[in-house]
Amino acid sequence: MTEFTLWDILHNLLLAARWTIVLSLIAFAGGIIVGLPLTIMRVSKVRALRTAVLLYIELFQGTPLLMQLFLAFFGLGLFGIEVSPWSAASVALTLFASAYLAEIWRGCVEAIPRSQWEAATSLGLSYLETMRHIILPQALRIAIPPTVGFSVQIVKGTAQASIIGFAELTKVGTILNNATLKPFMVFTLVAVIYFALCYPLTIGAKRLEKNFNVTRRT
Amino acid sequence: MDYQLHFQAVWPYAGQLAYGTWLTIKLTAISVAGGLAVGTIGAACRTGSHRWLSAAVGVYVEAIRNTPLLVQLFFIFFGLPSAGIKITATEAAVLAMIINLGAYATEIIRAGIEAVHRSQIEAAQSLGLSRLQTFRHVIIVPALTKIWPALSSQCVFIMLGSSLVSQISAQELTFTANFIASRNFRSFEVYVVATLIYLVLSVGLRQILRLIDRYAFARR
Numbered sequence: 001m002t003e004f005t006l007w008d009i010l011h012n013l014l015l016a017a018r019w020t021i022v023l024s025l026i027a028f029a030g031g032i033i034v035g036l037p038l039t040i041m042r043v044s045k046v047r048a049l050r051t052a053v054l055l056y057i058e059l060f061q062g063t064p065l066l067m068q069l070f071l072a073f074f075g076l077g078l079f080g081i082e083v084s085p086w087s088a089a090s091v092a093l094t095l096f097a098s099a100y101l102a103e104i105w106r107g108c109v110e111a112i113p114r115s116q117w118e119a120a121t122s123l124g125l126s127y128l129e130t131m132r133h134i135i136l137p138q139a140l141r142i143a144i145p146p147t148v149g150f151s152v153q154i155v156k157g158t159a160q161a162s163i164i165g166f167a168e169l170t171k172v173g174t175i176l177n178n179a180t181l182k183p184f185m186v187f188t189l190v191a192v193i194y195f196a197l198c199y200p201l202t203i204g205a206k207r208l209e210k211n212f213n214v215t216r217r218t
Numbered sequence: 219m220d221y222q223l224h225f226q227a228v229w230p231y232a233g234q235l236a237y238g239t240w241l242t243i244k245l246t247a248i249s250v251a252g253g254l255a256v257g258t259i260g261a262a263c264r265t266g267s268h269r270w271l272s273a274a275v276g277v278y279v280e281a282i283r284n285t286p287l288l289v290q291l292f293f294i295f296f297g298l299p300s301a302g303i304k305i306t307a308t309e310a311a312v313l314a315m316i317i318n319l320g321a322y323a324t325e326i327i328r329a330g331i332e333a334v335h336r337s338q339i340e341a342a343q344s345l346g347l348s349r350l351q352t353f354r355h356v357i358i359v360p361a362l363t364k365i366w367p368a369l370s371s372q373c374v375f376i377m378l379g380s381s382l383v384s385q386i387s388a389q390e391l392t393f394t395a396n397f398i399a400s401r402n403f404r405s406f407e408v409y410v411v412a413t414l415i416y417l418v419l420s421v422g423l424r425q426i427l428r429l430i431d432r433y434a435f436a437r438r
Contacts, residue, residue, distance in 0.1 A: 062420040064381035067413040074405040078221045159286035183296030191285045198284035
């Protein structure tokens with residue numbers, strides 16, 4: 001039997017952490033791209049659009065991410081799409097992130113005072129122009145701290161992709177655990193790497209929030 | 219799309235799904251009760267005057283909040299037996315969920331406690347209330363009233379997170395769904411049904427927590 005040194009374990013885990021980072025970035029970027037139009041629909045004047053997005057958000061916030069991953073993994077194939085853990089995890093995490101981001105951003109858009117809308121309307125700006133030039137730039141500033149905070153949820157969410165066979169940090173952790181039978185050491189290292197990825201984001205979100213509160217007060 | 223959906227294939231397993239749902243509800247109820255208890259004690263320590271205790275709780279909160287629940291589950295389920303502590307999958311699942319929810323609840327309740335104005339506490343002391351009485355009547359109940367929405371969504375999160383304990387072979391709804399999928403090979407249909415059950419559970423849990431809010435914390 002091959003002996004694994006601490007360095008072997010750490011080395012393999014760090015290699016696997018790359019895929020955790022890549023998947024997180026895909027999900028975060030995808031979540032922003034899908035979440036933005038959802039947000040605009042969520043605050044639109046058309047009732048049907050608002051309700052549709054509300055249902056979408058309820059669906060993704062009211063069901064486990066694991067189920068979303070399973071449905072993507074077993075469901076994409078039904079549409080004739082070749083499914084790899086990569087595509088399934090990317091799709092599921094993107095949709096998951098978009099639902100949460102749309103809900104976070106809705107709050108930010110609604111935090112912009114009504115008078116801003118009225119001023120824009122009285123200047124003759126259309127709905128989209130108001131959105132583009134008046135509301136979104138202001139909402140964006142409020143949105144940054146909670147968005148950074150949510151990215152922690154995405155990084156942690158990628159751990160669940162291991163269950164559909166995506167070889168990221170958690171998956172490699174379980175494989176190494178099976179090979180070395182040193183669960184304390186392996187999972188402590190896995191946890192430490194996740195912590196190293198998430199904690200800066202947590203701190204960043206907290207600091208941004210504090211800065212924002214200071215600038216708003218003055 | 220050539221594939222034909224066959225939801226009838228799930229029907230013979232309705233009884234098992236109902237049992238799995240019941241197990242998920244039980245698991246969630248125990249974890250929520252335990253997690254809120256840990257959270258209350260944790261928040262009391264965090265805001266207390268004991269510096270080392272406060273720092274230790276702070277480390278616990280940050281460690282749990284910045285690592286995935288799945289890794290915490292594996293750590294407990296595989297780690298404890300290797301340290302000589304025998305533990306069943308369900309016990310490990312409950313333990314992990316309580317520890318996880320406890321950390322989030324600590325942070326949420328702490329925020330609530332810190333929102334209680336100092337003058338309130340001073341007033342309670344000048345009225346001759348003991349420290350425990352002050353904590354119970356002046357601090358924790360008003361704090362809970364304020365942070366109930368955040369706490370509620372955290373409880374829903376842990377219910378959704380309970381699906382992960384299937385990975386350490388603890389039985390609940392997802393475990394049942396996996397089992398059925400391995401029997402009838404209708405994975406997609408089974409998981410659609412399980413997802414809908416989870417949706418009903420989370421909507422129901424949110425309603426229950428809202429009712430508790432209305433009756434227990436009736437605005438006086």
